[in-house]
Amino acid sequence: MDWDKIRLFYEVAEAGSFTRAGERLGLNQSSVSRQIGALEHELKVPLFHRHARGLLLTEQGDMLFQAAQEMLLRLETTRSRLTETSQLPAGNLKVTATVGLGAIWLAQRVSEFIELYPDVHIQLIVTNEELDLAMREADVAIRLRRPAQPDLIQRRLFTVHYHAYASVAYLERFGEPKTVEDLDNHRIVCLGGNQPPFVLAVHQLATLGRDPKDPRPRHLVVNDSLALRHAIEHGAGIGMAPAYAMEGKPNIVKILRDIEMPSLDTYLVYPEEMRSVARVQVFRDFLVSKAQSWAY
Template sequence: MDWDKIKLFYEVAEAGSFTRAGEKLDLNQSSISRSISALERDLSVPLFQRHARGLILTEHGDALLRAALDMRRVLEVTRQRFVETSEKPVGDLTVSATVGIGGIWLTNRIAEFLDLYPEVNIQLILTNDDLDLAMREADLAIRLRRPVQADLIQRRLFTVHYHAYASHTYLERFGEPQCVEDLDHHRLVCLGGTQPAFIQGVHQLATLGRDPKAPRPRRLEVNDSLALRHAIEAGAGIGMAPDYAMSDNPKVRRVLEQVEMPALDSYLVYPEAMRSVARVQAFRDFLISKAQRWAY
């Protein structure tokens, strides 16, 4: 296949019409149409269904577009490795992090990184889903479970310890639980919704010390860890939260300190292909240095 025709096909598929592709590439519509027709003859398959409103990819066209995307990603990674192996960190960096770690722990520290590396631009994606790093949905990620993909470099950052917290105003109104059984008489706020089961599992005061089939009532359930934190601060009830979010928070106090609570290890992961990219190296080293306080 002619690489120039593949590049042209990619632009047409992205634009959805010969006209828009021509405007972007500064080529006339007829020239683009002839090139695409020639590519279809070379492959002996139709790539587009042509309509008055634009172009629709055929099944063969969709397969070729995926292949073209893969080729562009490989070329982009190769270009970055050539340009940025050990040079000054520059460019865009897409970071994926869990909602809690990214929205609280990382954002409280990110300003220092931006000061240290003024030519690096961060796009932070907060999600508890595992984005596909091999497909460049993100350059690196902070996750709360060990990755299973063999082609990812991983580095344990720190252990996230969870404990029960309540606001001072709540404790003044309802008192402090002295044992797990006392939770039966308190308002519980919990993480729920579509969060991954392994994350929901560490937040369930409703089943602590009880048969999971007979949980305590959840007076408030939210699907976002940041909203859960705010609800605890505001006195909605007792809830589980990570120590990095609450240990220095003057609005709350840790309760049930004698009770053993769950913990999860956090990991920094990134593709092998990004190992030598300077901005990835800089961000990795920055995170490791900031994680040392919590590395217990």
């Protein structure tokens, strides 16, 4: 297959019309349409359904689009590796992390990295969704579990310990629970919504010491970890949170300190093909050094 035609097909599929693709590429609409027709004739399959409102990919067209997208991503990765030197890390680095780790732990430390490597430009994507690193949705990720994909390099950073917390104001009003059974008389706040099961399992106060089929009432369920922590800080009730987010806050008290609570290991993850990219190397080494000097 002619790569120029494949690249043209990709642009048309992205744009959704011959006219818009032609504007991007500096070609007229008839030229673009003619080349796509030639490609369909060469492959002996239709690639687009042609409608008055635009173009829709056929099943065969979608297969070719996925293959073209993968080729373009690999070429971009190769270009980055060929043009970058290990002596001078530079360029864009797309980093994804969970909401808590990204907005608190990493955000508090990233300014130091920027000072050390001013030519590396970081785009931080804070989300609890696991972005597809193989498709270059991000270059590196900080995750709360070991990745299952065999083609990803992983480096354990540190363990995140979770504890039960309440605000001073809440405890002054309702008293501090001394045993697990005392939780029956308190307001329970927890994480919910569309969260991975291993994350929801950490927020176990509703079932701690009880039959899971008979949980305590949950007075507040929040689908965002930062919102949950703000609710705990402002007296909504007792809830679970990572130690790194709560330690050092004078208005927060760790409760049930003698009870063993859950923990999650964090991992730095990136594709094998990014191993020798200098900006990834220095970012990895920076995070490892910070993890070794910090533990909660």
